[in-house]
Amino acid sequence: MGLDSIIGIANSALGAQSQRITLIAQNLANVDSINSPDGGPYQRRIPVFEPAQVGNSDGLGVKLAEVVTDQTPPRAVYDPSNPFADESGVVKEPAVNPVYEMVDMMQASRSYQANLSVVQTANAAALKTIDLLK
Amino acid sequence: MSVVIPSQGIADLAPITPQRASGTTPTNGFEQIVQQVSDTLKNADQMAAGYAQGKVGLTDAVLASEKADTTFQVAMAIRNRALAAYQEIENLQV
Numbered sequence: 676m677g678l679d680s681i682i683g684i685a686n687s688a689l690g691a692q693s694q695r696i697t698l699i700a701q702n703l704a705n706v707d708s709i710n711s712p713d714g715g716p717y718q719r720r721i722p723v724f725e726p727a728q729v730g731n732s733d734g735l736g737v738k739l740a741e742v743v744t745d746q747t748p749p750r751a752v753y754d755p756s757n758p759f760a761d762e763s764g765v766v767k768e769p770a771v772n773p774v775y776e777m778v779d780m781m782q783a784s785r786s787y788q789a790n791l792s793v794v795q796t797a798n799a800a801a802l803k804t805i806d807l808l809k
Numbered sequence: 810m811s812v813v814i815p816s817q818g819i820a821d822l823a824p825i826t827p828q829r830a831s832g833t834t835p836t837n838g839f840e841q842i843v844q845q846v847s848d849t850l851k852n853a854d855q856m857a858a859g860y861a862q863g864k865v866g867l868t869d870a871v872l873a874s875e876k877a878d879t880t881f882q883v884a885m886a887i888r889n890r891a892l893a894a895y896q897e898i899e900n901l902q903v
Contacts, residue, residue, distance in 0.1 A: 678879070682872055689868040794872065801879050808886035 680732035681797040687729045687736030688790040694739045695722045695783045699776050706771045709759050717769040719745035745770060839891065846877075846884045853877035 698720045708717035721743050729736030747770040755764030856873040859865035 679876070682876065686868055686872050690866060693866070693868070794875070798875060798879065802882065805879075805882050805886050808883075808890050 677733070678797055678801050679730075680734060682794055683729045683732045684734055684736040685790045685793040685797070687727065687738060688793075689787060691722075691724055691737045691739055692783050692787040692790065695724075696780060696787075698722050698742065699780045699783065702771050703773060703776050705769060706773060707768070709757075709766060709768055716749045716767045717771070719747070719769065719771045721745055839888070842884050842887060846880050849877045849880045 702719050705711075705717040711717045723740045723743055724737050725740035726735040727738035749767035749770050751765045752768050753764055754760055754766045757766045760766045853870075853873045853876070856865050856870040860867060860870035
């Protein structure tokens with residue numbers, strides 16, 4: 676059914692953007708994490724999306740294909756008093772730029788709203804069609 | 810039909826269970842629509858409960874509810890249409 680397909684596709688996008696915002700939250704939260712479980716400072720996570728079949732809808736929705744780590748080298752900060760500093764007194768801090776993350780978050784938020792608009796449009800069209808019967 | 814004795818009042822009413830007329834199948838017309846609407850509403854309820862339990866995402870729950878609402882409105886519109894047609898025939902002058 677048309678309406679179901681539209682709402683299903685938009686729903687997949689809403690889910691994908693939520694996951695994107697989750698990763699942004701994770702990046703922002705770990706802006707100062709210099710000792711991650713896999714050794715070294717925290718590495719920024721980037722979502723990779725891909726088109727995907729949603730249910731038995733006509734078109735393609737979107738899904739989170741994988742989460743990759745940003746390979747940018749960590750920021751070197753001179754802080755000899757830090758127990759994690761190397762012999763030359765340099766601490767490796769995560770290469771997370773809060774400004775990038777905020778911009779990314781605005782994009783994700785706008786995209787989420789755009790997909791909500793799709794749902795609203797599909798619903799309004801359906802209700803207008805039902806009005807034909809009245 | 811039992812006789813009502815004023816001093817005893819009226820006995821408790823038994824709940825009325827709808828019975829399908831003999832010879833009809835659940836696949837006919839409006840009954841099928843009602844069944845579909847009922848299923849969609851039940852699904853929306855389950856999704857809302859699932860969201861409260863943290864098993865279902867917010868968007869899934871809200872969109873299921875939205876879909877149930879639309880389906881219900883379609884059923885109501887069809888019912889009103891059918892009833893209007895019936896009344897039209899009822900008012901025919903003979």
